[in-house]
Amino acid sequence: MGDFHYVKIGDRECLQEWKDKISKELDKVMDFWIQHSEDKEYGGFFTCLSQEGIAYDDLKYIWLQGRQVWMYCRLYRKLPRFHRPEILKAAIAGGEFLLAHARPSSDSLKCAFVVTRDGRAVKIQRTIFSECFYVMAMDELWRTTQNEVYKKASREMMDQIAYWVREDASGLGRPELPGASPVNSMAVPMMMLNLVEQLCDEDEEATNKYELLGAWSVERILQHIQRDGLAILENVSEDGKELPGCIGRHQNPGHAIEAGWFLLRQATRHSDRTLAQTALEKFVLMPFSSGWDEEYSGLFSFQDVDGHCPTQLEWNMKMWWPHTEALIAFLLGYQETRDLQLLENFQTVLNYVFTRFPDPDHGEWFGYLSQEGKPQLTIKGGPFKGCFHVPRCLYMCEEILSTLLEEDDKAIAIC
């Protein structure tokens, strides 16, 4: 796919063309996963897939198992063309794999980070993220199947995560060290807000139960607005102050933009105009402006707020996921505000993305480009890339564009 050209941005014709292209790309991407990633013997998914879709490793990363179950269920539930028995079957097999093998010990809800093909734990991270994607999978699986086992599993795990995050983190196994001050890493409240949105959707009981957690998450995310409102910093102190050194100056534009659309959804649910404005200005537009590479286009992976060279070797690589988050954020922002500048930014990112990331030969996207935009890894999936950011973005953009087109229909009907 090349550039998109329109008479006028935001016109019906423009929205329709975007929707068609995005919807076609979603089909292509899902075909790749459906064809190559399902483990028909043990359940769950192979995610270490080569350019052609061949499994070059059979390890199962729990983040990616949970995300793929979620994605399959969400598409099955929401888009009629994905309401197919084989998709449901694979999602359930993935869910059952997680129920049986995500937790290495039956005494604890702590999940592994990666397990063998048959489910034996290989590595455990001392964080909450495997558990969070487990919750997403279980909750979406419950909504899809109405099987209460999955609901119970998601709620149990959610309560455990909330306890680790808000009450006592010692169960995660991280040693307390005198030089390691507690850090408010933006990933944690972001993930919590994302889970609150997931669990509370059309569920009054959950909405009542998790409302305070949602508010707490928003407050913790907002603490990352630093430098007199001129920068989002990825890590701050527990009381919302800038931390010294690299950790304090660390910026992750894609993450800030993702936080932006999480906040925007929260603002919409609560009709909170101030929060919506903060989300768009501080978390979407500001990191997009400072994180965009003026020389070669694309979003940098990491930056240092003072302009030092980051120490992460991949700092200047253009990764798939910050760009998918930017697409969601700009389109959602436009839906909420009808600000055409957001739609122009959407188009800028869309043009960059569609000329660089998709693999025309074998489907799905390359994940890791050089600063100049050339693929550096040919893999379609690996320990951190699976069936998630690309299809979630395409599905959400398709859904938003459909809504915009429907509203346009209604407007015409009223005229």
Added chain:
Amino acid sequence: MGDFHYVKIGDRECLQEWKDKISKELDKVMDFWIQHSEDKEYGGFFTCLSQEGIAYDDLKYIWLQGRQVWMYCRLYRKLPRFHRPEILKAAIAGGEFLLAHARPSSDSLKCAFVVTRDGRAVKIQRTIFSECFYVMAMDELWRTTQNEVYKKASREMMDQIAYWVREDASGLGRPELPGASPVNSMAVPMMMLNLVEQLCDEDEEATNKYELLGAWSVERILQHIQRDGLAILENVSEDGKELPGCIGRHQNPGHAIEAGWFLLRQATRHSDRTLAQTALEKFVLMPFSSGWDEEYSGLFSFQDVDGHCPTQLEWNMKMWWPHTEALIAFLLGYQETRDLQLLENFQTVLNYVFTRFPDPDHGEWFGYLSQEGKPQLTIKGGPFKGCFHVPRCLYMCEEILSTLLEEDDKAIAIC
């Protein structure tokens, strides 16, 4: 510095020109560290240094603290122009910092991975490497000062490491997991062999004590020759078999070449011609041949023995240290064998290195180049790059070239 051109490789004129250039570069590199890295208030060294030598973070990584103490002592002890009181003073201050702060708990010899500027532990790795560089620092400091405190510290830690490696690793804190088979990672026996060489140098007591550990290390390194002798694999099973998946197919050309010169030194000490031949053929020449980028020159960082794309994002980057290891290995190999092919390889790497890595403006080397050879990070030091691989290489090459030139003098005198 540009290309090196000589009438004939290996001639006296050629060796002398190399020695002069290398010796001048060593001075320039050490000037950078001496000028910018010493923490005169707390002792130890700043290693997070920008292109210009400005400290962009004051965290102290224990690997790099130990390595810099070792490097300062070694140069002080071996090269008259570095036998300067300020170098000894900084080395002692670094050693005292390690004695006081490397171990977070007085109950255990386990060292931190990184500490704050004033020595409070920030992070502990569940490996042996901080401890190994602590041993190197303490042993070299003892040899330099004759202060028995340092000798005692090095021997105590060495015995602890040997116990973790050969008897019981549970003190390192790694959980036993059903899917994580024990791995013989080449880094461990390599490090042990390196320490054995360090401790046994002109020390009969240590030689007797650690002889068996040296032999064990060699045996464990040789287990990494796989695929009918056609590949060095970084990780094998405890009984020397190839492991399944990415971990089993993982190759690290620079590491294999470094193991090559460790083995070559061991072979020389024991007059073991078979081992010397294996070291050169299997660990130096083979990885150099398969790890060298025919398109853009330079050594790849990581490869997959079956040609799959590695999952490490930096796999195709050209890092400083594999190239310094190759320079040492080829020159040492030539010294032992007088095989001119090894000297030609030395020249190939030297030309690549001197046209790409050194920073003509501020001294020291860039550490991280793109596949095409363009610096991707401008830092001179960071969590994994400090005052070690570059000056160790330059010092060792200068020493070998001096010996070759002296032998040439003697040969002429005999004529």
